């Protein structure tokens with residue numbers, strides 16, 4: 001095993017160990033998370049940038065927030081998608097559809113279709129989760145302080161429907177220095193048609 005491989009292995013092992021701890025804590029705290037997120041949702045209008053599926057910016061639009069009950073969301077989502085987006089669960093690293101996706105295209109919210117990220121800002125973070133250094137438009141995602149599980153993190157949600165997407169960290173690449181660490185299960189990829 002050369003040094004680089006060993007380092008990669010140690011990093012992966014550390015990531016998996018940290019994830020295992022996180023999942024254990026999450027499972028234990030699942031009942032504490034049972035509070036319905038939609039109950040605190042503000043249904044007031046929000047401004048979002050809209051994009052066509054080929055990534056062309058259409059413009060800023062004012063839309064009413066999408067608010068649904070858990071049972072309504074369950075009808076629209078798989079159980080894994082529901083657990084991540086509506087209950088702030090985390091998918092296992094290296095298992096999602098998009099951590100290793102390098103195709104050009106647009107990533108929309110799995111819940112409401114809001115445009116969230118472009119392949120133009122995607123980078124390989126080595127974490128096993130799809131990672132971006134910026135959202136497609138600052139209006140389209142919201143961040144809030146997340147103190148759950150004894151950690152201090154910035155949660156990232158969809159501005160239009162409050163779906164939990166993942167977290168943002170300040171150890172990303174230039175030009176922003178940010179790492180939006182997302183769950184594939186919260187995203188739907190729209191491949192850019194080849195011209």
Ligand SMILES: [Zn+2]
Pocket residue numbers: 109110111112113114158159160161162163
């Ligand atoms: Zn959404």
